[in-house]
Amino acid sequence: MAARRRRRRLKKRARRQVQGWGAVAAVVAAVWVAEHWSLVWPVLVAVLAAAVVGGVGWALLRAHRQALGQDRAWRAQEEAQARELSMAEVDALSWQEFERYVADLCRRDGCTKIVVSGKSGDLGADVVGYLADGRKLVVQVKKYAPHRSVGSQDMQKFVGTARLEHGADVALFVTTCRSFTRDALGLALRQDIVALHRDLLGSWVKGAHLETLIPLNGSGSGTRRRPSA
Template identity: 55%
Template sequence: MARRRLTRARKRRLVRVGGGVLVGVGYLVWQYPWVVVGLVCVAVAGGGGWCLWAAHRRERLGDLAWRSRERRIELERSMAGIDAMSWQDFERYVAELCRRDGCTGVTVVGGAGDLAADVIGRLPDGRRLVVQVKHYAPHRKVPSGDMQKFVGMAYAEHHADVALYVTTCEYSAAARALALKHGITALNRDLFGSWNNGAPLLSLLPLGGAGGGPPRGRNRHRA
């Protein structure tokens, strides 16, 4: 019984509140019609603006999704061309990417007796860059033996400030661990794809291995 009385009391309050609101709205319309017209205009304009913003946002998100798909397709096509290169052409191509990003004195030195260096030059900031290039099939992995050879030569023999290993495949876990331990910047297939697609080399150095290498590997053998 108490609950029924409480429910009835709430209903009466709601009726009174609703009636008061209606009376207030009616009074406002009667006394200040221009205010009501202004509020209606504001509401209509706001609703229209929100609809335009929502439509623009949907269009923008759709455009971004389309561009992302196009970039992936373009990357796949460009990497297919890279895979079709000979290893000699790939070395020259990596040298061209270095020049594109402002490196100077870039020279291809790969071949017999290269002592594990294929490209040598200087970064835009003057650091000596030594690059090992491996044109492997995408399903392969760079073994630890290849990385060990480069680690042994990059700093001691070629006086690298930045030692860069570039490949068209992935690295084995052991090779990756060696790169991290010795400050080798290791660009795998995905990172090389980003470089090939326009990302500046300097922006990729911190993403591969230990970036530009630990302090002991920088500027200690300036040639």
């Protein structure tokens, strides 16, 4: 107990000493400032002005960033609405008409020898042709309601036939619904399938080139290049 009381006394004494020296330092600083006020006040004014300018600059920068963010959000919303408007006519197509429409988009972007199956039992090859650089393109087309998702079963069927049955260099899965399930998209990425959901299809319909869409969702770029016949 005596040792503990001794430690407490020493701590109190140390605190008093620190406080005393702090007070002395404050007095010395105040005296020095008073004696050299003509030198100190310009520095204080400069520091204050810099703080004000910095604060105003930071506020302006933050407002600028917020304005840019709002502008990007507005543009994204406008683009999404434009895609939906362009998709309205697509939604009105039958599944056979949709296959022919996808084939027309491929032709528009320079694909050659485009063939449309137009029937069931095509082993996942609804549209077949060649890209401008000679790679063979095989397209699976699924016209689903926008709220649906493409499941892993649909993707598994396409994965199993696109290259083994049809020798695809680029395997493209196109759908009118908004998304692929996580399992379906994971399978597409692992198997090098281009998964083109509604938003990307809307961009394609609006004029985006197929070659720019291929890397966006599943690479699907293939490794072989075949000369065009």
